[in-house]
Amino acid sequence: MFRYLVQAWYLRCFFAFGIFFEAGTAMAQTSVAAPHTAIPFKQDKQSNDTMAYQSIAALFLASCAAYGIVLGLKRYRDKIGGGGIKSSRRLRTVEAIRLGKTSMLYVVEYNGEELLIAESTHGLQLLNSSPVKPQDESVASDV
DSSP states (O other): OHHHHHHHHHHHHHHHHHHHHHHHHHHHHHHHHSOOOOOTTOOOOOOHHHHHHHHHHHHHHHHHHHHHHHHHHHHTHHHHHOSSOOOOOSEEEEEEEEOSSSOEEEEEEETTEEEEEEEETTEEEEEEEEEOOOOOHHHHHHO
């Protein structure tokens, strides 16, 4: 669901920028077609070629910013969106740490238990299992 919302938001931004870009192109074409008289002592500092390159650079920067926002939302969606709402899932990844190129260490919460799981090229291995510690009300309210 979250992935669909992010993709829909990204497409809306992309099409809105496309409409803006098309309107700017149409305005530039009408201004080029109309003859104008030169203003004395004024020099044109930008040609149409540099405007095109600047437009392409702006589009690239905007798409990079949108991509960064999407990645940030994917990475921190549990912290941002899951504030006071309980998740209906029984499985939740609490923490994940990469130990090397091919190994990871996970802390997973499942049915009231915290599981410490190691992943490597040889497969998965359960290292430890303990009941979930209840959070204090004072700690939860401070966050």
